[in-house]
Amino acid sequence: MKHVLMLDTNPLQSGSKVANAELLKQCNQRDVVGYVATTHPEHWNKLLGDNERIQVVKIPCSPVTSQNGLAYWVMSFFYLFQLLFVLIRLPKVDWLLGLSNPNNDMPLYLLRLLNRRPVVQIVSQSVGKSRSAGYCLVKATSIYYLANCRESMIHALQAYLNLPTAAVRRYWTTLNTSSFVNGLSSERWPKQANPMSSRVFWAATLLKRKNVNLLLEAIQLENGINLKTTVCYIQPNLINDEGLSPDFTAKGVDWYESPENLDDLRAQCGVFVATAENEPFGLAILESLAAGMCVVIPHDDSYWDRILTDGKNCIKYTPNDAASLHNAIRLLNESPWLKVTMGIEALNVARLYTAERCYFPITQHLCAGPEQQNESSAKKRNNVKGYDHV
Structure with a gap:
């Protein structure tokens, strides 16, 4: 039986948290017990249900919140002490698991200095270009990342190692x-x-980068008839956030805040629209593909832009162009047969993305335990700054 300790201080019930819950549910089929130390246990209790293999432990929120400077380190050490209080009540922990990116998981790396447990880092968001994030990436035993986050990790490593880009890219290949x-x-x-x-x-969080206003602008371009639209949103409550407020005056738009019946609301629709650019993954897009919907996505070289084919299993539009988005929606609604065939193709794509298949390497890694990892297969790292100390 392997025991894994995780930390979550994200005040939003974001898509990455939903994805992490899907990953942790796979522990039911593995010899792994997880402990999530979180400032918002209600998020995890809702996502995990009655999962006996994952225990949710409430910790207090830091009185200071920041992503840089002295306040960041005050916050990190505050959560370090909270993790220590949690740790003394748990069985021996085999792994420390970072759930989003090193910027948020620094307390786990500070804990690593005290209990010497290895850190497995999941990177599902872009990593900030900072020396602290680069340090964490160097110290992580293993890193599992969404492909679109790779360049941001390279930049973080460069900030920490202070080496030319070519040397940092070579060093990247030595990491696990x-x-x-x-x-x-x-x-x-x-x-x-x-x-x-x-x-x-x-469906998304009402952050400015999610760009719901682009959709509102596009649907108002319809002459004479307002397109009926369902918007399911999470209201951000971050400090210094770039959040928006729902525009309840928009014609033809029904707004639902964190609805319990999101699945039913989605099932009543025929087209899903994504407006955020350069998403590392886009879980809402996958869920819509799995629902057999025709998805409309920006042509922005993001993950789904690379995977899906315009005119076969999706419709693509010019990013941040309301007219282009409007034309894509109108094309589908004027060609219902196209929506049906694209929905079938979309479902075929979604069937490849089962949680059991996608998260198997990570759960297998956690199940094996640190002492069972094959050290001889680990790639030898260059003896550069940051590797041979601490």
Whole structure:
């Protein structure tokens, strides 16, 4: 039996947290017990349900919140002490598991200095270009990352190692890294949508970078008839955030804040629209593909832009162009047969993204335990600054 300690201080129930819950559910099929120390246990209790293999432990929020400077280190040491209090009540921990990116998981690396447990880092968000993030990447035993986050990790390493870009890229190849993609478990597989419906569906956090205003602008371009739209949103409550407020005056738009029946609302729609650019993955897109919806995505070289084919299993539009987005939605609603065939193709793509398949390498790694890892297969790292000390 392997024991894994995790930390979550994210005040939002974001898509990455949903994906992490899908990963942790796979522990039911493995000899792994997880402990999530979190400032928001209600998020995890909702996502995990009655999962006996994962225990949720509440910790207090830091009185200081920052992503840089002295305040960042005050916050990190505050959560370090909270982890120490949690640790004394747990069995021996085999792994420390970072759930989002090194910027948020620094307390785990500080804890590593005290208990010498290895850290497995999951990177599902872009990493900030900072020396502290680069330090964490150097010290992580293993790194599992979404492919679109790779360049940001290179930049963080360069900030820490202070080496030329070419040397940093060579050093990257010596780290124990593996890319992964998110998946859906059978219990979270969505209801099938109505391909004949002209209603548009959008779901995300109301952060400015999610760009819901682009959709609102696009649907108002429809002459005479307002497109019916369902917007399911999470209201951000971050300090110094760049959040938006719902525009309840927008015609034809129904707003739902953190709805319990999101699956039913999505099933009533025929088209899903993604408006955020350069998403590392886009779990909402995968869920819509699994629902058999025709998805409309920006042509921005993000993950799904590379995977999906325009005109076969999706429609692509020019990023941040309301007219282009409007034309894509109108094309689908004027060609219902196209939505049906694309929905079938979308479902075929989604079936490749099962949680059991996508998260198998990570859960297998945790199940093996640090002492069982094959040291002879580990790649030898260059003896550069940051590797041979601390």
